[in-house]
Amino acid sequence: MRTFQSLTALGLLLCVCACGAPVAPPQMVAPVAVAGAIAISEPRVRLPANGRDQSAAYMTLTNQGPETDHLVQAISPDARRLELHAQVQSSDGMVAMREIDHIDIPAGTSMALTPGGIHIMVKGMKPDLKLGETMTIRLIFASGQSAQFQAPVVANPVALGESTREGPKSHQH
Numbered sequence: 001m002r003t004f005q006s007l008t009a010l011g012l013l014l015c016v017c018a019c020g021a022p023v024a025p026p027q028m029v030a031p032v033a034v035a036g037a038i039a040i041s042e043p044r045v046r047l048p049a050n051g052r053d054q055s056a057a058y059m060t061l062t063n064q065g066p067e068t069d070h071l072v073q074a075i076s077p078d079a080r081r082l083e084l085h086a087q088v089q090s091s092d093g094m095v096a097m098r099e100i101d102h103i104d105i106p107a108g109t110s111m112a113l114t115p116g117g118i119h120i121m122v123k124g125m126k127p128d129l130k131l132g133e134t135m136t137i138r139l140i141f142a143s144g145q146s147a148q149f150q151a152p153v154v155a156n157p158v159a160l161g162e163s164t165r166e167g168p169k170s171h172q173h
């Protein structure tokens with residue numbers, strides 16, 4: 001128990017030190033999975049509205065390799081079907097979603113799948129997935145590589161890094 005307590009104290013100490021350090025250059029959040037050159041980070045799935053089985057999954061895909069890759073398919077045992085979607089604004093100002101057959105991830109860039117942008121549509125989501133639980137997702141890329149990971153079910157799937165971009169406020173504990 002004593003060891004545990006001192007480890008906890010050490011952890012807090014390290015946290016304070018990290019927060020007090022000079023502003024670090026932007027760095028990628030640790031990936032949850034890697035498929036070839038593509039690192040997958042910050043996966044999350046919006047909790048469907050009451051009684052609905054339709055939702056969307058978001059994440060960041062970072063291409064650490066020298067060649068463009070393409071996300072071509074997403075599958076899940078926790079949903080009937082996943083589709084790659086883009087959000088488009090029609091001439092009358094209406095926002096609509098349409099299915100796309102791939103998502104490009106150029107070499108050395110990050111593609112953020114976010115609310116209001118490109119996303120993975122979730123259709124027929126298992127009704128028993130609750131807030132805080134995770135959905136299994138597998139992404140398949142044109143390179144032939146694929147990766148499976150767990151995406152937490154969240155109420156508000158804004159980009160997880162957004163709060164840290166607000167400035168000093170986010171450094172409060």
Ligand SMILES: [Cu+2]
Nearest residue numbers: 056085097121
């Ligand atoms: Cu959609």
